[in-house]
Amino acid sequence: MGDAITEALRLVAFGDAALWEIVSLSLRVSLTAVALACLIGLPLGALLAIARFPGRGVLIVATNALMGLPPVLAGLLVYLLLSRAGPLGPLELLYTPTAMVVAQTVLVTPIVAALSRQVIEDLHQEYDEQLRSMGMRTWGAVMTLLYDARLSLLTVALAGFGRAAAEVGAVMMVGGNINHVTRVMTTTIALETSKGNLAMAVGLGLVLMLIALVVNGAVMGLRSAQAVPRHV
Amino acid sequence: MLARTLMTLMLLFAAVGISGPATAADRFIILQSTTSTENSGLYADLLPRFEADSGIEVRVVAVGTGQALRNAGNGDGDVLIVHARAAEDAFVAAGHGVARHDLMANDFVIVGPASDPAGINGMSDTAAALRKLAQAHAAFVSRGDDSGTHKKEQALWRAAGLEPQADGDWYREAGTGMGATLNIAIGMDAYTLTDRATWISFGNKLDHRVVVEGDAALQNPYGVILVNPETHPGVRARDGQIFIDWLLSPKGQAAISGFRVHGQQLFFPNARRTN
Numbered sequence: 001m002g003d004a005i006t007e008a009l010r011l012v013a014f015g016d017a018a019l020w021e022i023v024s025l026s027l028r029v030s031l032t033a034v035a036l037a038c039l040i041g042l043p044l045g046a047l048l049a050i051a052r053f054p055g056r057g058v059l060i061v062a063t064n065a066l067m068g069l070p071p072v073l074a075g076l077l078v079y080l081l082l083s084r085a086g087p088l089g090p091l092e093l094l095y096t097p098t099a100m101v102v103a104q105t106v107l108v109t110p111i112v113a114a115l116s117r118q119v120i121e122d123l124h125q126e127y128d129e130q131l132r133s134m135g136m137r138t139w140g141a142v143m144t145l146l147y148d149a150r151l152s153l154l155t156v157a158l159a160g161f162g163r164a165a166a167e168v169g170a171v172m173m174v175g176g177n178i179n180h181v182t183r184v185m186t187t188t189i190a191l192e193t194s195k196g197n198l199a200m201a202v203g204l205g206l207v208l209m210l211i212a213l214v215v216n217g218a219v220m221g222l223r224s225a226q227a228v229p230r231h232v
Numbered sequence: 233m234l235a236r237t238l239m240t241l242m243l244l245f246a247a248v249g250i251s252g253p254a255t256a257a258d259r260f261i262i263l264q265s266t267t268s269t270e271n272s273g274l275y276a277d278l279l280p281r282f283e284a285d286s287g288i289e290v291r292v293v294a295v296g297t298g299q300a301l302r303n304a305g306n307g308d309g310d311v312l313i314v315h316a317r318a319a320e321d322a323f324v325a326a327g328h329g330v331a332r333h334d335l336m337a338n339d340f341v342i343v344g345p346a347s348d349p350a351g352i353n354g355m356s357d358t359a360a361a362l363r364k365l366a367q368a369h370a371a372f373v374s375r376g377d378d379s380g381t382h383k384k385e386q387a388l389w390r391a392a393g394l395e396p397q398a399d400g401d402w403y404r405e406a407g408t409g410m411g412a413t414l415n416i417a418i419g420m421d422a423y424t425l426t427d428r429a430t431w432i433s434f435g436n437k438l439d440h441r442v443v444v445e446g447d448a449a450l451q452n453p454y455g456v457i458l459v460n461p462e463t464h465p466g467v468r469a470r471d472g473q474i475f476i477d478w479l480l481s482p483k484g485q486a487a488i489s490g491f492r493v494h495g496q497q498l499f500f501p502n503a504r505r506t507n
Contacts, residue, residue, distance in 0.1 A: 083306045083307070084306060084307030084308055085307050086306075095291065176291070176293035179276075181291055193411065193415065194415075195271050195411055195435055196414065197435045197436070198435070198436050
């Protein structure tokens, strides 16, 4: 463990060029996936919270269950989709960062949808009458509630980011862990472990934790800045 | 208002996220490869030389031989470097590969704990060593992942007249790559079969050592195959063939024999074309 901490400090202190390439790709892939997952998942979650339609209960259970989607299964499904033998083969997306974004979006969207559904549903119960009295239809209510819950939804996005940044099964399968092209933090940790470079692997793990800490800290900062009351 | 909510999130999560395209080389090929060649550092030594000569970037997807063949069989790869002769020939025969050429070779070894509970240290008759190991019920970790090394191990057991079952007793299937399997074997004080390249460059040996080596049955030949563009139209056949020609050329072969880890040569070039 001492070796690992020394290794982590050495990596951070000397700004290893290979490390920064890997870190920046990790952030690019996972943050893009979370952004896409929010674009899809937030409106979907809010709609599930507010709208009443047949099959809603089934959809809610399905979204909740999909939060437990194994990354390696998501990776396999995206592989089958993007493989040259698959339906989207001609796009030549397999073994590119885009493929990794797609796989992580598949993983993160159910988390964003399911958690935002809960957040919005609680809020909706509180404001239902008010919204009705203002004559708001479903989409108006969805947008109002999403805006009102934006701070809680940041935490939802963070949960999604945690999932994306931590998984290895999906990006390994659709990215291929190609040096300088699709190698990210988690696949590098797996690779170094398989080379028996355990101190290096743990060192990289510590750097990954540090990044998670910085991202969460940044979001907390944004939250407190946003939380200053600005009543109409 | 939705726009603003989303903007808050987008600004935060996409500012870093969407900036900058992926590193895009003009010309590249995908090499589906076994793990030993990547993990030992061979490609890190070899590929920059080829890229300097040709301007073609080689993107390595390092997986077990079984998975490499399956991926390439879906057309997901342009060139294969693997080590399971029967499966390679079947791959070419099925129309997935153009031809299989001899590229290089090294050998397999059995590694085990220094305490050597099966008493096989120093043996060079693999079949006899495996029988002794089975009689002693000494822990043995199998790759169990349909890789080239796994296929080799199964052939060695068959040659010893044994067919061990992974029933939770002494014979265990790891179902994972060579490095991960070595970590498991070392953690369990167990024996395992490994290619010598991975073993020499492996960083977590603790008190494990080579116990069985030097048997002709432990030869480990690597083949190189161009994925067939007639079966898989997306294959970058021209650049793939340039890579194969370079590997088989005196220059490529010299680069392979010049690669050293801890002063030891890991791969022995033996180029022979099949036409």
